[in-house]
Amino acid sequence: MNSIIGIVLTVFCVFGGYMMAGGKLEIILHSLPYEMMIIGGAAIGAFLCANDMHTVKSTLSDVISAFKGPKWKRQDYSDLLCLMHELVRLAEQSPVELEAHIEDPENSALFQKYPRILSSKDFVELICDTMRSMLMNFDNVYQVEELLDKQLETMKEERLHGSHALSNIADALPALGIVAxxxxxxxxxxxxxxxxxxxxxxxxxxxxxxxxxxxxAYSFVGPLANRIKQIRDQEAYFYSLMREVLVSSLHKNETTLCIEVGRRSAPHGFRPSFSEVEDALKALKQAA
Structure with a gap:
């Protein structure tokens, strides 16, 4: 919503101010189609030339995300804490039962309780791979921690490709305007x-x-690239929460402490309160 308001406000103030100063829109409207064809066509061509199809597709998805906002909402953070609580508890009490869940999360009754999380294939795969590593009894817990950190870093970098591509286009647009x-x-x-x-x-x-x-460059594409980066950075906190819970579990902390460590790692605006998490976990126990 903020992105839409920002675009409307920018267009209104720029062109409204121009007209109030005595400017006439006719000359701009007359030249607009031709100039946009030159500038926009060159920008799109440069974008396609500089990026592979995976980046092109992800950038289009990123632009939609800039208007929709972050994928993960406050309720998702609470759901993730509940999911991690069940997984960590199973890892401590019944590793064999846990293995059945992480080997086939699509058909796992545990994962199916949280359909929004289950819909993120990469994230579920990351959880399962890490839990699988934990069950392999690595001699050094820091090996699992290092593997997880590297994978999270790689995933974050990949998700920022769209923002970087749009930033490059924003940098090029003033020069393309000079060409026109x-x-x-x-x-x-x-x-x-x-x-x-x-x-x-x-x-x-x-x-x-x-x-x-x-x-x-400075009113649309640049701010859009920055907004996408903010969203991807914000979504990275969701992954970080999972990481904090599992790392705490690797160091043999109590399950409740692991969940609290994860809860406190959530960003302020999305962090469920202690009582909210406690109530959600009680509801899980009653349902069981």
């Missing part, structure tokens, strides 16, 4: 014999290219 403006000047110079009022209109049209390049 130069082409407009070339066109104007080829009509140097025209009356001054015609030349003035043509020069104004050429300058629309410079305006659009800078305007798109």
């Amino acid at each position: 403006a130069v082409l407009g000047v070339i066109k104007t110079m080829a009509s140097i014999d025209k009356p001054p009022e015609v030349l003035g209109e043509m020069i104004g049209g050429a300058l629309v290219g410079t305006f659009l390049g800078v305007f798109l």
Whole structure:
């Protein structure tokens, strides 16, 4: 919602201020399709040239996320704590039963309680792989911790590819605007014999290219790339919560302490209270 409000406010203030100062939209509207074709086409072409199809697809998904917000909500953090509580408890009490759940999470009654978490295949796979490593009785618990940290770092870097790609486009847009403006000047110079009022209109049209390049870079694409980065960084806290619980379990802490360590690692706006987690865990016990 903030992204939509920001876009509307930007367009209103920029063009509203321009018109209040006596500017006329006709020259901008007349040149807009051609300048957008030059600038937008060059930007899209450069984007496709610089990135593989996986990054292109993930960037399109990222743009949608910028308007929808982070995938994981406050309730998801509470659900993850409950899921991790059940997994850690099983790891301590019945490793054989736990193995059945992590080998086939799709058909696990435990994972099916949390469909939003189960829908994230990469995240579920990460949980299962880590729990599997824990069951292998590594001689050094820090081996499992190091493996988990490296995998989380790799996943986070991959999820930031879309933000990096859009940042590169934002950096290029002002230069592409100059390209469009130069082409407009070339066109104007080829009509140097025209009356001054015609030349003035043509020069104004050429300058629309410079305006659009800078305007798109700093008012739309750049902020959009930054918003995507914020969302991906925020979502990384969800993964970090899982990491904190499992690492605490590796160091032989009590299950309740492991869950509390994970709860406190959640970002403030998404962190369930101690009583909320306690009530959720009591509800699980009653259901069982």
